[in-house]
Amino acid sequence: MLELDHENGPNPKCFYTSSMLPSFVDHKQIPSKKKPFATIGGRPFVHTVDLLLPQENEDALLQTLGDAHGSFTYAKVYMKPSEVVTGDFFNHYIKTGNILMISEGRPGIDHTFSLVEGVLRLEVDKATYERLGLAGEPIPCAGRKHVKIRYAIELNLRLPEMVRGHKGFDRIHWAFNNVLDRSVTWLFYDLKGSNDGAGPMSIHQPSMKTVQPKTETLHQVTVPSFPQTIQPDDHDIAAELLEWLTMVAMDSPRVRSEDHLDSYLSRYQVPDISENGVSGGSNQDLVRLRWHGLVPSWKAQEIYLAALKASGDGWFAMHAYAFDGSAYTVLQDKQHTSTWEYMG
Known part of the structure; x- marks a missing residue:
């Protein structure tokens, strides 16, 4: 587990964990003690769940969620x-x-x-x-x-x-x-x-x-390449990925490919993360689905599993925000899982 904080500062509030999912996840017998399932199930309820995924996987997700599209x-x-x-x-x-x-x-x-x-x-x-x-x-x-x-x-x-x-x-x-x-x-x-x-x-x-999930399309978002492993001392990469995911969830114009705001007003840049010495990234149309209300943990888990099935070898991310100010973010890319837990 990676602690995202300064060594001499106050007690850390954000924890990062990198893990690998098995090639097959039984939806009826999930490994509840392993992340990200332990993180999702660790909060009995949250007030908001945001799901981000490429638009090309939207139909498969809705089909997996069923006719009610995850409503409750x-x-x-x-x-x-x-x-x-x-x-x-x-x-x-x-x-x-x-x-x-x-x-x-x-x-x-x-x-x-x-x-x-x-x-x-x-x-x-x-x-x-x-x-x-x-x-x-x-x-x-x-x-x-x-x-x-x-x-x-x-x-x-x-x-x-x-x-x-x-x-x-x-x-x-x-x-x-x-x-x-x-x-x-x-x-x-x-x-x-x-x-x-x-x-x-x-x-x-x-x-x-x-x-009911509220759907919004995010056009031409600059998506960085996601590393398959993050070393324990790679604080910057973990922090930059979390920052990018948060800004996408907020639909910030800073992550759009057509954004050309003067750097004097905003110095933010989408992280350029290299894997094996090769940097990557692409522009994609994304979809954000938002569930807002009293969302029990079993529903958040159902949303995650539906996205896992619909995405295949693609990627998706899920944010959840609790009533006490805590939150978690899960980024799934193929079988690699990145989990951030914020303790408010």
Whole structure:
């Protein structure tokens, strides 16, 4: 793993990994512990997935994704935290089911809540933490000055003792009814259900949201040659590739072949990477597909596998952005995989 940072600077925030995929990947039994699958599955949900690939492979991708072209549905619902841990909602979706939930709020500023695999995570300020009376841990702030201490509380709601009448569970109810007693907006996805608004959540009048990929054609993009290996000390190449992929995803005019902006205004140049002493690159029409909403990890993985099948010996790249500011980028060129992980 390559760390993209200065040796004497703060803790590294961007990690690069180079790996090789096997010649055949079984879509039903993927190597989930190896990158990039470990990276994709390591974030239960993200809010945006961007897929970049040559336009010539677009039809094959859409055919692989199926008639719905990778669309799916999630819900937006208004609930108090206390309503998450009571009644049929609690029994159906948490005790016996499996859902993903994330609340509104700015990470690091507002109170934020998330629910993954039955674990409810609360991130609150110090004053609220002291009023709640629930055990938690301070959130590391990496030595940043003028940042108020915040606390994280993780409650495993699937434990056998999480039932009414148990002292610990009753304490959670008290905290939610007396401290975190306001309704907040949640995004909701049922990993086991149909996500049609039916079931116990229907009493909360959910608003159903359908995520469909938005397609945009990027004409005459200068595409560098992609190295099949990157050495541990090749920080510059890894950083330049990531910069180029990010600018393409943003549809920056700086990566277009017809761009002739004065170098006084922008010094950016598409990286000229040589492989075995021979530099390459070409101008290509690309397609960017964007899924925006509550995107669960299984859907991001499905998108990656569809692109892998549709691209054949070609290349594609996928960006994913999480709610907490973290992100990852995967560049696939033939069997070579480059993975960047940014920790916000």
